[in-house]
Amino acid sequence: MANANSPEQSTRKCLGADCENEAGDLQCPTCVKAGMQDSYFCSQDCFKRNWHKTLHRKAQAQSKIIGKFPTPNIASQPDPNTGTYNPFPTFSFTGSVRPVYPLSPRRAVPKSIRHPDWAKTGIPKGEQRLNPSKIEILDARSQEAMRKVCKLAREVLDMTATALKPGVTTDFLDEICHRACVEREAYPSPLNYSRFPKSLCTSPNEVVCHGIPDQRALADGDIVNLDISLYHGGFHADVNETYYVGDKAKCNADAVRLVETARECLDMAIAMVKPGTPIRDFGRVIEKHAKSRGLSVMATWGGHGIGTEFHPPPWIPHYSKNKAVGVCKPGMAFTIEPILTLGKPREVYWPDGWTNETVDGRWTAQFEQTLLVTETGVEVLTAGNDNSPGGSIPIPMPTQIPIPIPTE
Numbered sequence: 001m002a003n004a005n006s007p008e009q010s011t012r013k014c015l016g017a018d019c020e021n022e023a024g025d026l027q028c029p030t031c032v033k034a035g036m037q038d039s040y041f042c043s044q045d046c047f048k049r050n051w052h053k054t055l056h057r058k059a060q061a062q063s064k065i066i067g068k069f070p071t072p073n074i075a076s077q078p079d080p081n082t083g084t085y086n087p088f089p090t091f092s093f094t095g096s097v098r099p100v101y102p103l104s105p106r107r108a109v110p111k112s113i114r115h116p117d118w119a120k121t122g123i124p125k126g127e128q129r130l131n132p133s134k135i136e137i138l139d140a141r142s143q144e145a146m147r148k149v150c151k152l153a154r155e156v157l158d159m160t161a162t163a164l165k166p167g168v169t170t171d172f173l174d175e176i177c178h179r180a181c182v183e184r185e186a187y188p189s190p191l192n193y194s195r196f197p198k199s200l201c202t203s204p205n206e207v208v209c210h211g212i213p214d215q216r217a218l219a220d221g222d223i224v225n226l227d228i229s230l231y232h233g234g235f236h237a238d239v240n241e242t243y244y245v246g247d248k249a250k251c252n253a254d255a256v257r258l259v260e261t262a263r264e265c266l267d268m269a270i271a272m273v274k275p276g277t278p279i280r281d282f283g284r285v286i287e288k289h290a291k292s293r294g295l296s297v298m299a300t301w302g303g304h305g306i307g308t309e310f311h312p313p314p315w316i317p318h319y320s321k322n323k324a325v326g327v328c329k330p331g332m333a334f335t336i337e338p339i340l341t342l343g344k345p346r347e348v349y350w351p352d353g354w355t356n357e358t359v360d361g362r363w364t365a366q367f368e369q370t371l372l373v374t375e376t377g378v379e380v381l382t383a384g385n386d387n388s389p390g391g392s393i394p395i396p397m398p399t400q401i402p403i404p405i406p407t408e
Protein backbone atom coordinates (compact mmCIF):
# COMPACT_ATOMS: atom_id res chain seq x y z
CA MET A 1 0.00 0.00 0.00
CA ALA A 2 1.37 3.40 -0.98
CA ASN A 3 2.02 5.94 1.75
CA ALA A 4 3.73 9.30 2.05
CA ASN A 5 7.17 7.69 2.01
CA SER A 6 6.61 5.38 -0.92
CA PRO A 7 8.67 5.81 -4.11
CA GLU A 8 5.54 6.76 -6.03
CA GLN A 9 7.03 9.88 -7.58
CA SER A 10 9.84 8.10 -9.41
CA THR A 11 7.75 5.23 -10.79
CA ARG A 12 4.78 7.35 -11.89
CA LYS A 13 3.36 6.07 -15.18
CA CYS A 14 1.76 8.19 -17.88
CA LEU A 15 -2.02 7.83 -17.80
CA GLY A 16 -2.25 7.74 -21.61
CA ALA A 17 -3.86 4.64 -23.08
CA ASP A 18 -1.19 2.11 -24.02
CA CYS A 19 1.53 4.62 -23.18
CA GLU A 20 4.33 2.95 -21.26
CA ASN A 21 6.35 6.15 -20.66
CA GLU A 22 7.12 7.45 -17.25
CA ALA A 23 5.09 10.54 -16.46
CA GLY A 24 6.74 13.88 -15.91
CA ASP A 25 5.27 16.70 -13.86
CA LEU A 26 2.45 17.38 -16.33
CA GLN A 27 -0.86 16.93 -14.54
CA CYS A 28 -4.34 17.36 -15.98
CA PRO A 29 -5.57 20.68 -14.51
CA THR A 30 -9.22 19.62 -14.46
CA CYS A 31 -8.32 16.50 -12.50
CA VAL A 32 -6.25 18.49 -10.04
CA LYS A 33 -9.11 20.91 -9.49
CA ALA A 34 -11.42 18.00 -8.78
CA GLY A 35 -9.00 16.70 -6.16
CA MET A 36 -7.62 13.87 -8.30
CA GLN A 37 -3.91 13.92 -7.58
CA ASP A 38 -2.77 11.03 -9.78
CA SER A 39 -3.53 12.23 -13.29
CA TYR A 40 -0.05 12.59 -14.81
CA PHE A 41 1.01 12.49 -18.46
CA CYS A 42 4.36 12.16 -20.21
CA SER A 43 3.71 15.03 -22.66
CA GLN A 44 1.17 17.60 -23.87
CA ASP A 45 0.60 15.43 -26.94
CA CYS A 46 -0.20 12.34 -24.95
CA PHE A 47 -2.51 14.37 -22.69
CA LYS A 48 -4.44 15.74 -25.67
CA ARG A 49 -4.70 12.32 -27.27
CA ASN A 50 -6.12 10.83 -24.09
CA TRP A 51 -9.06 12.98 -23.19
CA HIS A 52 -10.59 11.48 -20.07
CA LYS A 53 -13.99 12.84 -19.26
CA THR A 54 -15.08 9.78 -17.30
CA LEU A 55 -12.18 10.28 -14.97
CA HIS A 56 -13.30 13.85 -14.38
CA ARG A 57 -16.78 12.71 -13.54
CA LYS A 58 -15.40 10.15 -11.12
CA ALA A 59 -12.99 12.63 -9.58
CA GLN A 60 -15.76 15.14 -9.09
CA ALA A 61 -17.98 12.58 -7.44
CA GLN A 62 -15.09 11.51 -5.24
CA SER A 63 -14.13 15.03 -4.25
CA LYS A 64 -17.70 15.56 -3.12
CA ILE A 65 -17.34 12.55 -0.91
CA ILE A 66 -13.85 12.49 0.52
CA GLY A 67 -13.50 14.26 3.81
CA LYS A 68 -17.14 15.17 3.82
CA PHE A 69 -18.34 12.95 6.54
CA PRO A 70 -18.87 15.58 9.20
CA THR A 71 -19.64 15.51 12.84
CA PRO A 72 -22.87 17.48 12.79
CA ASN A 73 -22.71 20.73 14.74
CA ILE A 74 -26.41 21.50 14.72
CA ALA A 75 -28.57 18.57 15.68
CA SER A 76 -32.10 18.15 16.90
CA GLN A 77 -32.63 17.44 20.61
CA PRO A 78 -32.28 13.72 21.29
CA ASP A 79 -35.57 11.94 21.75
CA PRO A 80 -35.84 11.47 25.56
CA ASN A 81 -37.07 7.89 25.11
CA THR A 82 -34.64 6.61 22.49
CA GLY A 83 -31.70 9.02 22.59
CA THR A 84 -31.87 9.35 18.80
CA TYR A 85 -31.75 12.63 16.90
CA ASN A 86 -31.74 14.15 13.42
CA PRO A 87 -28.18 15.39 12.70
CA PHE A 88 -29.33 17.75 9.90
CA PRO A 89 -32.54 19.39 11.17
CA THR A 90 -32.13 22.47 8.97
CA PHE A 91 -31.69 20.49 5.74
CA SER A 92 -34.63 20.64 3.29
CA PHE A 93 -35.44 16.97 2.93
CA THR A 94 -37.36 16.25 -0.27
CA GLY A 95 -39.37 13.31 1.09
CA SER A 96 -40.18 11.77 4.44
CA VAL A 97 -37.02 9.74 5.11
CA ARG A 98 -34.80 11.27 7.82
CA PRO A 99 -31.42 10.28 9.20
CA VAL A 100 -31.75 8.84 12.70
CA TYR A 101 -28.49 9.18 14.64
CA PRO A 102 -26.31 8.35 16.51
CA LEU A 103 -24.67 5.93 14.12
CA SER A 104 -23.46 2.77 15.83
CA PRO A 105 -19.69 2.55 16.44
CA ARG A 106 -17.55 1.34 13.56
CA ARG A 107 -17.64 -2.44 13.26
CA ALA A 108 -14.32 -4.26 13.34
CA VAL A 109 -12.92 -6.68 10.78
CA PRO A 110 -10.40 -9.19 12.18
CA LYS A 111 -6.82 -8.61 11.04
CA SER A 112 -6.66 -12.14 9.65
CA ILE A 113 -9.07 -11.09 6.86
CA ARG A 114 -7.44 -9.44 3.85
CA HIS A 115 -8.32 -5.71 3.76
CA PRO A 116 -8.56 -3.51 0.63
CA ASP A 117 -6.24 -0.48 0.49
CA TRP A 118 -8.86 1.98 1.78
CA ALA A 119 -9.57 0.07 5.00
CA LYS A 120 -6.96 2.06 6.86
CA THR A 121 -6.76 5.39 5.02
CA GLY A 122 -10.25 5.76 3.59
CA ILE A 123 -8.72 6.44 0.18
CA PRO A 124 -9.09 3.92 -2.65
CA LYS A 125 -5.61 4.63 -4.00
CA GLY A 126 -5.30 1.67 -6.34
CA GLU A 127 -8.62 2.43 -7.93
CA GLN A 128 -7.81 6.12 -8.44
CA ARG A 129 -4.60 5.28 -10.27
CA LEU A 130 -6.23 3.08 -12.90
CA ASN A 131 -6.12 4.01 -16.55
CA PRO A 132 -9.77 4.67 -17.47
CA SER A 133 -9.39 3.19 -20.93
CA LYS A 134 -7.82 -0.10 -19.84
CA ILE A 135 -10.37 -2.82 -19.20
CA GLU A 136 -9.00 -5.88 -17.45
CA ILE A 137 -9.52 -9.36 -18.91
CA LEU A 138 -9.59 -11.97 -16.15
CA ASP A 139 -7.66 -15.22 -16.63
CA ALA A 140 -9.12 -18.58 -15.59
CA ARG A 141 -7.77 -18.32 -12.05
CA SER A 142 -9.14 -14.83 -11.52
CA GLN A 143 -12.50 -15.90 -12.92
CA GLU A 144 -12.60 -18.72 -10.37
CA ALA A 145 -11.81 -16.23 -7.59
CA MET A 146 -14.62 -13.96 -8.85
CA ARG A 147 -17.07 -16.88 -8.82
CA LYS A 148 -16.14 -17.52 -5.22
CA VAL A 149 -16.50 -13.97 -3.90
CA CYS A 150 -19.71 -13.41 -5.89
CA LYS A 151 -21.27 -16.56 -4.46
CA LEU A 152 -20.42 -15.28 -0.97
CA ALA A 153 -21.92 -11.87 -1.80
CA ARG A 154 -25.18 -13.52 -2.84
CA GLU A 155 -25.26 -15.46 0.42
CA VAL A 156 -24.72 -12.27 2.41
CA LEU A 157 -27.39 -10.37 0.46
CA ASP A 158 -29.90 -13.18 0.99
CA MET A 159 -29.13 -13.41 4.72
CA THR A 160 -29.49 -9.65 5.14
CA ALA A 161 -32.70 -9.52 3.12
CA THR A 162 -34.15 -12.39 5.17
CA ALA A 163 -33.84 -10.20 8.28
CA LEU A 164 -35.82 -7.44 6.59
CA LYS A 165 -39.24 -6.69 8.12
CA PRO A 166 -41.18 -3.69 9.38
CA GLY A 167 -39.61 -2.35 12.57
CA VAL A 168 -35.98 -3.39 11.99
CA THR A 169 -33.45 -0.59 11.72
CA THR A 170 -31.07 -0.30 8.80
CA ASP A 171 -28.24 -0.44 11.36
CA PHE A 172 -29.48 -3.88 12.40
CA LEU A 173 -29.25 -4.97 8.76
CA ASP A 174 -25.72 -3.57 8.63
CA GLU A 175 -24.81 -5.71 11.62
CA ILE A 176 -26.21 -8.83 9.94
CA CYS A 177 -24.36 -8.02 6.73
CA HIS A 178 -21.10 -7.26 8.52
CA ARG A 179 -21.18 -10.47 10.56
CA ALA A 180 -22.07 -12.56 7.52
CA CYS A 181 -19.06 -11.09 5.67
CA VAL A 182 -16.67 -11.75 8.54
CA GLU A 183 -17.97 -15.32 8.95
CA ARG A 184 -17.02 -15.86 5.31
CA GLU A 185 -13.60 -14.30 5.77
CA ALA A 186 -14.58 -11.42 3.56
CA TYR A 187 -14.08 -7.69 4.11
CA PRO A 188 -17.28 -5.66 3.47
CA SER A 189 -15.98 -3.45 0.64
CA PRO A 190 -18.01 -0.29 1.47
CA LEU A 191 -16.48 -0.04 4.97
CA ASN A 192 -14.27 3.08 4.98
CA TYR A 193 -14.35 3.28 1.16
CA SER A 194 -13.85 7.02 0.70
CA ARG A 195 -14.75 7.07 4.41
CA PHE A 196 -18.15 5.47 4.08
CA PRO A 197 -18.85 4.54 7.72
CA LYS A 198 -20.75 1.25 7.31
CA SER A 199 -20.53 -2.20 5.71
CA LEU A 200 -23.73 -1.97 3.66
CA CYS A 201 -25.66 0.69 1.72
CA THR A 202 -29.36 0.92 2.63
CA SER A 203 -31.49 3.18 0.43
CA PRO A 204 -35.18 3.41 1.26
CA ASN A 205 -37.93 5.07 -0.80
CA GLU A 206 -36.68 8.41 -2.23
CA VAL A 207 -33.04 7.67 -1.33
CA VAL A 208 -31.31 7.02 -4.65
CA CYS A 209 -28.25 5.13 -3.40
CA HIS A 210 -25.44 5.07 -0.80
CA GLY A 211 -27.76 5.51 2.17
CA ILE A 212 -25.95 5.03 5.49
CA PRO A 213 -27.42 2.41 7.84
CA ASP A 214 -28.67 4.17 10.98
CA GLN A 215 -31.33 3.91 13.70
CA ARG A 216 -34.31 4.49 11.37
CA ALA A 217 -36.78 1.62 11.61
CA LEU A 218 -38.16 0.42 8.30
CA ALA A 219 -41.92 0.80 8.00
CA ASP A 220 -44.52 -1.47 6.45
CA GLY A 221 -45.02 0.08 3.01
CA ASP A 222 -41.39 1.14 2.50
CA ILE A 223 -39.23 -0.18 -0.29
CA VAL A 224 -35.51 -0.48 0.41
CA ASN A 225 -32.43 -1.26 -1.63
CA LEU A 226 -29.69 -3.34 -0.01
CA ASP A 227 -26.35 -2.95 -1.80
CA ILE A 228 -23.76 -5.53 -0.73
CA SER A 229 -20.09 -5.65 -1.71
CA LEU A 230 -17.46 -8.12 -0.51
CA TYR A 231 -13.69 -8.43 -0.84
CA HIS A 232 -12.37 -11.98 -0.60
CA GLY A 233 -9.38 -13.73 -2.11
CA GLY A 234 -8.21 -10.43 -3.59
CA PHE A 235 -11.41 -9.79 -5.60
CA HIS A 236 -14.58 -7.77 -5.13
CA ALA A 237 -18.22 -8.71 -5.71
CA ASP A 238 -21.12 -6.25 -5.91
CA VAL A 239 -24.84 -7.02 -5.88
CA ASN A 240 -28.00 -5.19 -4.90
CA GLU A 241 -31.76 -5.60 -4.90
CA THR A 242 -34.77 -3.56 -3.90
CA TYR A 243 -37.24 -5.22 -1.55
CA TYR A 244 -40.80 -4.52 -0.40
CA VAL A 245 -40.96 -4.04 3.37
CA GLY A 246 -44.05 -5.81 4.71
CA ASP A 247 -47.10 -6.30 2.49
CA LYS A 248 -48.32 -2.73 2.16
CA ALA A 249 -45.75 -1.76 -0.47
CA LYS A 250 -46.88 -4.67 -2.63
CA CYS A 251 -50.28 -2.97 -2.86
CA ASN A 252 -48.76 0.37 -3.88
CA ALA A 253 -49.17 0.29 -7.66
CA ASP A 254 -46.54 2.97 -8.27
CA ALA A 255 -44.00 1.23 -6.06
CA VAL A 256 -44.59 -2.11 -7.76
CA ARG A 257 -44.33 -0.62 -11.25
CA LEU A 258 -41.09 1.06 -10.21
CA VAL A 259 -39.46 -1.94 -8.55
CA GLU A 260 -40.51 -4.51 -11.13
CA THR A 261 -39.51 -2.33 -14.07
CA ALA A 262 -36.06 -1.75 -12.55
CA ARG A 263 -35.71 -5.51 -12.13
CA GLU A 264 -36.76 -6.07 -15.76
CA CYS A 265 -34.39 -3.38 -17.05
CA LEU A 266 -31.46 -5.17 -15.45
CA ASP A 267 -32.59 -8.55 -16.83
CA MET A 268 -33.00 -7.10 -20.33
CA ALA A 269 -29.51 -5.61 -20.24
CA ILE A 270 -28.00 -8.86 -18.94
CA ALA A 271 -29.65 -10.73 -21.82
CA MET A 272 -27.59 -8.58 -24.24
CA VAL A 273 -24.23 -9.43 -22.69
CA LYS A 274 -22.02 -11.49 -24.99
CA PRO A 275 -18.74 -10.96 -26.84
CA GLY A 276 -19.09 -8.09 -29.28
CA THR A 277 -21.95 -6.20 -27.61
CA PRO A 278 -21.01 -2.50 -27.41
CA ILE A 279 -21.07 -1.25 -23.82
CA ARG A 280 -23.03 1.83 -24.92
CA ASP A 281 -25.97 -0.37 -26.03
CA PHE A 282 -27.17 -1.34 -22.55
CA GLY A 283 -28.34 2.18 -21.76
CA ARG A 284 -30.59 2.38 -24.81
CA VAL A 285 -32.50 -0.76 -23.88
CA ILE A 286 -32.74 0.19 -20.21
CA GLU A 287 -34.00 3.72 -20.84
CA LYS A 288 -36.47 2.62 -23.50
CA HIS A 289 -38.06 0.11 -21.16
CA ALA A 290 -38.11 2.58 -18.26
CA LYS A 291 -39.82 5.21 -20.42
CA SER A 292 -42.41 2.72 -21.66
CA ARG A 293 -43.55 2.49 -18.02
CA GLY A 294 -43.44 6.22 -17.38
CA LEU A 295 -40.19 6.04 -15.40
CA SER A 296 -36.83 7.82 -15.68
CA VAL A 297 -33.23 6.64 -15.41
CA MET A 298 -30.98 8.30 -12.81
CA ALA A 299 -28.05 9.17 -15.09
CA THR A 300 -25.45 10.07 -12.46
CA TRP A 301 -24.95 6.48 -11.39
CA GLY A 302 -23.68 3.69 -13.60
CA GLY A 303 -22.32 0.17 -13.65
CA HIS A 304 -18.61 -0.46 -13.46
CA GLY A 305 -15.86 -2.97 -14.00
CA ILE A 306 -15.05 -5.12 -10.99
CA GLY A 307 -12.23 -7.44 -10.00
CA THR A 308 -9.09 -6.80 -7.98
CA GLU A 309 -10.43 -3.25 -7.65
CA PHE A 310 -13.95 -2.27 -6.58
CA HIS A 311 -14.78 0.20 -9.41
CA PRO A 312 -12.26 -0.16 -12.26
CA PRO A 313 -13.11 0.75 -15.89
CA PRO A 314 -15.36 0.52 -17.80
CA TRP A 315 -18.02 2.94 -16.64
CA ILE A 316 -21.40 1.64 -17.84
CA PRO A 317 -24.11 4.26 -18.44
CA HIS A 318 -27.75 3.22 -18.13
CA TYR A 319 -29.17 5.93 -20.39
CA SER A 320 -29.54 6.13 -24.19
CA LYS A 321 -27.26 8.05 -26.53
CA ASN A 322 -24.31 7.60 -24.20
CA LYS A 323 -20.81 7.61 -25.63
CA ALA A 324 -19.27 4.71 -23.72
CA VAL A 325 -16.49 3.08 -25.73
CA GLY A 326 -15.56 -0.59 -25.88
CA VAL A 327 -17.31 -3.89 -26.47
CA CYS A 328 -17.85 -6.93 -24.28
CA LYS A 329 -15.00 -9.45 -24.43
CA PRO A 330 -14.67 -12.88 -22.85
CA GLY A 331 -13.11 -12.54 -19.41
CA MET A 332 -14.45 -9.05 -18.69
CA ALA A 333 -16.28 -8.65 -15.38
CA PHE A 334 -18.57 -5.70 -14.70
CA THR A 335 -21.81 -4.71 -13.02
CA ILE A 336 -25.02 -3.41 -14.50
CA GLU A 337 -27.12 -1.59 -11.88
CA PRO A 338 -29.83 0.72 -13.23
CA ILE A 339 -31.66 3.10 -10.86
CA LEU A 340 -35.13 4.21 -11.97
CA THR A 341 -37.38 6.86 -10.49
CA LEU A 342 -41.07 7.75 -10.62
CA GLY A 343 -40.18 11.43 -10.91
CA LYS A 344 -37.42 13.75 -12.03
CA PRO A 345 -34.06 11.99 -12.52
CA ARG A 346 -32.06 14.42 -10.40
CA GLU A 347 -30.57 13.93 -6.96
CA VAL A 348 -29.60 16.13 -4.03
CA TYR A 349 -27.13 15.19 -1.31
CA TRP A 350 -27.71 15.05 2.39
CA PRO A 351 -25.01 16.86 4.40
CA ASP A 352 -23.47 13.44 5.19
CA GLY A 353 -21.95 13.60 1.69
CA TRP A 354 -23.22 10.13 0.75
CA THR A 355 -26.97 9.79 0.96
CA ASN A 356 -28.57 11.20 -2.18
CA GLU A 357 -32.30 11.51 -2.58
CA THR A 358 -34.45 12.53 -5.51
CA VAL A 359 -34.95 16.26 -5.92
CA ASP A 360 -38.74 15.82 -5.88
CA GLY A 361 -38.97 13.14 -3.18
CA ARG A 362 -40.33 10.53 -5.61
CA TRP A 363 -39.20 6.96 -4.97
CA THR A 364 -36.41 5.07 -6.74
CA ALA A 365 -35.53 1.40 -7.22
CA GLN A 366 -32.33 -0.33 -8.28
CA PHE A 367 -31.06 -3.82 -9.08
CA GLU A 368 -27.47 -4.93 -9.62
CA GLN A 369 -25.58 -8.07 -10.57
CA THR A 370 -21.90 -8.78 -11.11
CA LEU A 371 -21.43 -10.34 -14.55
CA LEU A 372 -18.70 -12.26 -16.34
CA VAL A 373 -18.57 -12.22 -20.14
CA THR A 374 -18.01 -15.79 -21.40
CA GLU A 375 -17.06 -17.08 -24.89
CA THR A 376 -20.74 -17.39 -25.80
CA GLY A 377 -22.64 -15.06 -23.49
CA VAL A 378 -22.71 -14.19 -19.84
CA GLU A 379 -22.43 -15.76 -16.41
CA VAL A 380 -24.41 -13.94 -13.71
CA LEU A 381 -21.91 -14.41 -10.89
CA THR A 382 -24.15 -13.01 -8.14
CA ALA A 383 -27.36 -14.68 -9.39
CA GLY A 384 -30.05 -15.53 -6.86
CA ASN A 385 -31.47 -19.03 -6.40
CA ASP A 386 -34.82 -20.59 -5.53
CA ASN A 387 -34.30 -19.83 -1.85
CA SER A 388 -33.38 -16.17 -2.31
CA PRO A 389 -35.83 -13.77 -0.67
CA GLY A 390 -37.50 -11.10 -2.78
CA GLY A 391 -38.39 -11.91 -6.36
CA SER A 392 -40.80 -10.40 -8.81
CA ILE A 393 -44.52 -9.83 -8.31
CA PRO A 394 -47.05 -8.91 -11.02
CA ILE A 395 -47.47 -5.23 -11.89
CA PRO A 396 -51.12 -4.22 -11.47
CA MET A 397 -52.80 -3.29 -14.77
CA PRO A 398 -53.68 0.43 -15.07
CA THR A 399 -57.39 -0.45 -14.95
CA GLN A 400 -57.03 -2.12 -11.57
CA ILE A 401 -55.31 0.61 -9.61
CA PRO A 402 -57.91 1.50 -6.99
CA ILE A 403 -55.34 1.56 -4.20
CA PRO A 404 -54.23 5.08 -3.39
CA ILE A 405 -50.53 5.75 -2.91
CA PRO A 406 -49.93 6.19 0.79
CA THR A 407 -48.93 9.75 1.55
CA GLU A 408 -46.41 9.55 4.35
Ligand SMILES: [Zn+2]
Pocket residue numbers: 227228229238239240368
Ligand atom coordinates in the same frame (compact mmCIF):
# COMPACT_ATOMS: atom_id res chain seq x y z
ZN1 LIG B 1 -23.41 -2.42 -5.47
Ligand SMILES: [Zn+2]
Pocket residue numbers: 238303304335337368
Ligand atom coordinates in the same frame (compact mmCIF):
# COMPACT_ATOMS: atom_id res chain seq x y z
ZN1 LIG C 1 -21.73 -1.39 -8.16
